[in-house]
Amino acid sequence: MARKSRKNKKQCMEMVQEPIHYYAGIYARLSDEDIPSQGSSIENQILIGRNFIEEHEDMDFVDSYIDNGQTGTHFARPAFLRLMEDVEAGKIHCIIVKDFSRFGRNYLKVGEYLENIFPCKKVRFISVNDNFDSNFKGKQDDLIVPLKSILHDSYAKDISKKVSTSIDVRKKSGNFMGGKPPFGYIRSQSHPHHLVVQREQAEIVKKIFCWRLQGLGVSNIAARLNDMGIPTWRKLNSKRPNQTDKGLWYGSTVTNILKNPCYLGCLVERKTEKVLYKGGVTKVIPKENWNLIEHTHEQIISGEIFYQVQRLMNQRPI
Template sequence: MQKTAQAKIWNATLYLRLSREDGDKEESNSIAGQRNLLRDFLKQHPDIREYAVQVDDGWSGSTFERPSFKKMMEDVKAGKTNCIVVKDLSRFGRNYLDAGEYIEKIFPFMGVRFIAVNDNYDSYREKSASDDLIVPFKNLINEAYCRDISVKIRSQLEIKRKNGQFLGAFAAYGYFKAPQDKNSLVIDEYAAEVVREIFAWKVQGISPQDIANRLNAGGILSPLEYKRSLGMKCSTPLQTNLKASWSAASVIRLLKNPIYIGTLTQGRATTPSYKVHKRVKKAESEWSVIENNHAPIVSRKDFDTVQKVLALDTRRSPDEESVSLFSGMVFCGDCGASMIRKPVSTGGRKYHYYICSANKQDKTCSPHRIRLEVLEQIIFDCLKERINAVAELENILEIADTAPLRTAGAVKVQRQLDEKRAEYEKLQKLLLSLYENLADGIIDRAEYTRLKESFSQRAAEAEKQMDALRERIEVMKTSTADTSWTDNFKCYRNLTELDRTAVVSMIDRIMVYEDNTVEIVYRWQDEFAWQMDIVRQAQIREAV
């Protein structure tokens, strides 16, 4: 920049910045401290007058995408300010390349005087030989500091996540941040009751849109509006209307959130580095998931049932508020296609039948069907039998000595683990020998790549299966037979008629065959079969 002897009055913008990682650990770094220092500096320089003060409080110096910095640059472009004064280079920015770009190129080109008071840098005065070395060096040090702070903060946040500390700005609907510990969640009883009602409606077969309509009609504030009513300043890019209301999407998000069973899931997204602030999604395997972290609002049984219901095809008729009794649960036992409910009018009366969708679409399956009333009776009778069998099973397990059988079962699983370990070791040896075969010309590069990928996949799968077998052995050795699943059946001991809640709570799917044979796949079917086997073996052992 060319200097002249003529006195010039500079319109200065005082730029102040304090990031969250800086905190307010030093008074000189506080916003008030920076402002006072810069105004004292201006008093000693009558050729510089204050035009504006721009403050980025809580913004990192690793990026120049800061709101007040952008406003300052707009003033520069408009010719309203031609001098920028900061406390030191670190307050201006901690990105070495970008800071250097502004100081060395952009500001000189735009005729802007740049002053860093504590670093004794003023672009208007004649440069000393040391400026070309010291300024870039200090910018480099500032960036290194920013990188170091970023690593420390990421590490601290990861530790807090692993310890089950809640790090969100706002608690999920149904919870408050604990008054004495902002990293802990406590139940908000009013909102929690709404959450329980939403889950109950969904199990009954009410669609998410109809649930949203009920909430809006009842004057229940949406999660966003509820937070605002409590004085919280929050917003969301998902909001499209002036006042946020319940929608099918918001209901589904709530129903899928495991926070309501006490599971805290955090760390779903991150920033690639301290320089890149655009958030990217992380793989689910990298999420921080802490179970039993806080008080649940709904039971795991109800939560799992709702997830099952959400996965079903639950389309409803236009004239019905809820889905049909077996919606999304009836399948053809011969071809596996879903069976659809179809009304048939005969003699002035309407009947409903389930027919194979494959036959209706392209005739790839036989035209078999079953009347809805017949299917309901079959399901009702079978459920009553299953409920009684489950209750009897639990009573027997309470008095039977099943410990020796669990130990014998663990030995059997141990043999399976040994076989799987031998398979894994064999695959590892094959992987090691592949390179030698390639080097000796026994196999070519393409064959080497194909075999390596195949062996690696099989080895990874074997390792995964070994982990599952080890876990199963520990469970069999140290725990009693888990009968908690039986509560899902026993609560319907006095069942007098079928309803949607009972059906989805106890049944996984219903298979209807061409000869009208009906097969019911119950939930927890494997647990029932395994524990029934334990009972039979215990009875045989006692008889001997």
């Protein structure tokens, strides 16, 4: 494997000549979790890069590539992809960042770019605050770069855990942290994270549970609601009401209502988990591991009716 790697590097050296004069691009990144006051503001990052270029006669500034609100744990960022397109086109020979954390927080990917991709394309990489210049790598850099990248990766995981914990705490305090309220509820005008009953929709929810107890299947319930002209949540919240809307009731829509413990006056903690340090990947938590937070808002369905419906739905196909 080692011999193959050296061969690939040799081929890259033969295909791309080392530039004498460098056309430089400054890459700046700020995620939603970063604190600009710590000196990592976009403006400060650009200023550091421009000052560095002005101090070096072998460099010309070409462009700034800015990813604002983008996590450093993956590299599918709009400005970074544009930067790499300019590298491929030969417009950029040197990439300058404030520090390694602005470039990325995934130490495996950072190492891949620094050790393989950039050398192959003869791209000079400079991290100003880390005193790192790929043209002047020493033996200690082989240790320092991976070590700093690992620390940045650990920091991203720690931030992800803190954000998830903060959301859980707010849920336990009765705050609804979902994107849209379930059918039958709206957000309180005085407290946007508190659910209040929407009376007309709540009556429809009660009918749905009643029909199911009477033996009506979810597809038949959906058909009945469509025949009655009852608007779905999607229909009610359509941004283009004049356009023909396809927001019809379906069996799956009815099933989601019948299985939602929110109608008991409960919120579900940890139904899903967003793993921020993996680029916002959503992880589904098994139902048996859900935690119900009771009495967070007014209930629409009694516990007796709700659990009768759950037993009925688990007994046979509907």
